[in-house]
Amino acid sequence: MAAKDSKSLRAALPGIVRILRRFAPQLSKQKTLLIASFVALMAEIFLHLLEPWPLKFIFDYILVPGFQPQSLGIPVLSGLGQFGLLTALTLGLVAIALLRATAAYFSVVGMALAASHVLTEIRSELYSHLQNLSLSFHHKAKTGDLITRVTSDIERLREVTVMAVLPLIAHSLTLVGMIFVMFWLHWELALIAVAVFPLFVFCTIRLTKRIRQVVRSQRQREGAMAATAAESIGAIKVVQALSLQNMLENSFSRHNRQSLKESAKAQRLAAGLERMVELLVGIATALVLWRGVQLVLKQAITPGDLLVFVNYLRIAFKPMRQLAKYTGQIAKATASGERILDVLDTVPDIRDVRGATEAPPLRGSVRFENVSFAYEPTNRILHNITVEVQPGQRIALVGPSGGGKSTLVSLLLRLYDPIEGQILVDGGDLRQYKLQSIRRQISVVLQDTILFAASVRDNIAYGCLGASDEAIEKAARLANAHDFIMALPEGYETVLGERGATLSGGQRQRISIARAAIRQAAIVILDEPTTGLDNENERAVNEALDRLTHKRTTFVVSHNLRAIEQADLIFYIENGRILEQGTHKQLLRFNGRYAAMYTCEKQVGSGEWVLGR
Structure with a gap:
């Protein structure tokens, strides 16, 4: 003993x-x-x-x-x-x-x-x-x-x-x-x-x-x-x-x-x-x-x-x-x-590699080259994705839920790294640059808008720390947010509740757009930015998004196919693979999965959808 x-x-x-x-x-x-x-x-x-x-x-x-x-x-x-x-x-x-x-x-x-x-x-x-x-x-x-x-x-x-x-x-x-x-x-x-x-x-x-x-x-x-x-x-x-x-x-x-x-x-x-x-x-x-x-x-x-x-x-x-x-x-x-x-002692999976350098000012050229990814080793989410995007292009990613659309743009932010292949920005591998120097040059607007328990001014400035009052107001005007902000009890100094609970969904989203706009990034990611909004708020948000993404490389993840009809290129992704790609008109003529999804959505929107059809 x-x-x-x-x-x-x-x-x-x-x-x-x-x-x-x-x-x-x-x-x-x-x-x-x-x-x-x-x-x-x-x-x-x-x-x-x-x-x-x-x-x-x-x-x-x-x-x-x-x-x-x-x-x-x-x-x-x-x-x-x-x-x-x-x-x-x-x-x-x-x-x-x-x-x-x-x-x-x-x-x-x-x-x-x-x-x-x-x-x-x-x-x-x-x-x-x-x-x-x-x-x-x-x-x-x-x-x-x-x-x-x-x-x-x-x-x-x-x-x-x-x-x-x-x-x-x-x-x-x-x-x-x-x-x-x-x-x-x-x-x-x-x-x-x-x-x-x-x-x-x-x-x-x-x-x-x-x-x-x-x-x-x-x-x-x-x-x-x-x-x-x-x-x-x-x-x-x-x-x-x-x-x-x-x-x-x-x-x-x-x-x-x-x-x-x-x-x-x-x-x-x-x-x-x-x-x-x-x-x-x-x-x-x-x-x-x-x-x-x-x-x-x-x-x-x-x-x-x-x-x-x-x-x-x-x-x-x-x-x-x-x-x-x-x-x-x-x-x-x-x-x-x-x-x-x-x-x-937990080592981050995603970190700066030895010898990583500061990313130069980005122009917005992006290439996914034979990219595969899996959260768990035995279950791949993406399979050999190859996509090339020119500066200023608007790219739409559509397809059923769980197909890998949001995962693909998460790889561009280096929230994860691919298990195979590489992602090139302006010809350089993302992994050769320091994480923060890349993320600072990408603006993001998500479906689940996260605001902090701070003033409206601070929430917008978090997109670019140290931004001037003039830049903050300019970003708010671009996002169609200035008018409702000025109507708040203390204007830009109004302190928001946790996660912005004191605002409506449309108001929260427009502040999020202002936060993205103040960064003036060359690449913009929009992940279901209008989901759950009523028609009036959706219209205001879409106007703001159009101004935000003007002449910027934009990736749009959306189930609303009417919102991406004007995209330069549409990728239909299902089960981690790109099954169709082209413009809206080209995909309709192809009469494949995208065309079927678009027709279905149009029927639902016009009230023609019949239960069980």
Whole structure:
């Protein structure tokens, strides 16, 4: 059993080592503050060791009959009388306590500041890394769980660093110093005092692994709760429309109750370890007193020596009690740190290759050359797509849902990379350019319009950070948005609700078009930009889109075939393959799938469609 427990302890240590190694660069930036805190910590430890010695002198040279101040061995104190020596020693106790409290203050504050600086930098790095992780990662991850890692996992590391780790370091170093002094005073009593240490180590190793497993499971459970809450709140309209409240509440409550059980179990284990330590302290103290009194009676040691021993023994086991008390917290912090590292160590699928350069100003020539793509290795979405587009052309991608149209334009944005073939822009492979330098030169208007909880002005300016007020207003006018923006309570300074919920669908889409227009990109992607709009809003949006895409290379993904009749080239895509291509008139004459789809849509629009036909 001992070997198994030892192995369990060794298995727990790599997590802490991994965290310290990964965050070493951040720690090195706080070197000065950490060194100053450590010096203050060493001063605190020295004063802690010194604390019982005035009591020893009082017992040995004042309370014991036959007081001889000259035998004290301290010239400054040897010349004092009994009352003067008592006064000096009691004042010494106060001075030691004051200096130790001051050193402890600077040690704790310095370490807290260093931890705050380090973890603030780590949180920023974590957030930045999440922003750059590939869509494939975000599609698999749960939003609530990721938010938990950025917020509460980082905060747990901060709290435990100051509230548990620093005290444990201080007490552990104090323990080493006290053991050294105890052996210096009397080796036999020192051996008795430390005899219970192996039993403590055995108990600690046995329980630590169980506590760590429980708290790691609890953190995963908390992440699942956060994910459930984020999902339901983010889709509250659908939840209420489908009356899903009770189902989601039951799911959340189930996770919540399980988290409570795991938390209670971890607390029981930690409390059991703490009580075990208290029992060991009592046993060790009793043994030292039993043997120590015998040695005092034999005059092998002084009563003051025994007092120092008992005092040291009481203090020496404090780090053990602290370890027992904070084992659960340290285990939680280790689990939180590992969860953070799991994200930081995730390498983005889409990233700048070595030697990538800034993309030059684009003209808008695009070529997909034998491009194939799959989200999963066994299920290809696109098969050997070859498309060539000249600058300024308007390209329409049509076909049934799930055919690969949106995936194709996602490849142009390098949200994904093809598994075969290449995409050339102005003759250069997309992968030879830095990601941001390409994406900055492509404007996008999506069906699901995303606006941020910021002012209208800021939402438009996000398309081109640092844009002037004149450029923002010009973009809004191009998007047919200026008039309704000015009618808002505070005009361009009106702060929108989350995701722009305070605006209508048409208004949100026109602000999105303004955000795309302010970028003045050579390439524009329109992915179902008018879906779900009424006739009036659709007309306003289409007018804005015509101005946005004038003389720009444009890719339009649409199921509304009437909206793409004037496209320079139409590609009919089904099951990841281009089955037909040409102008609207050419495809109608071809009388294939596109013509059938167009005829069907026309019949529906004219009211000629008959159920079952």
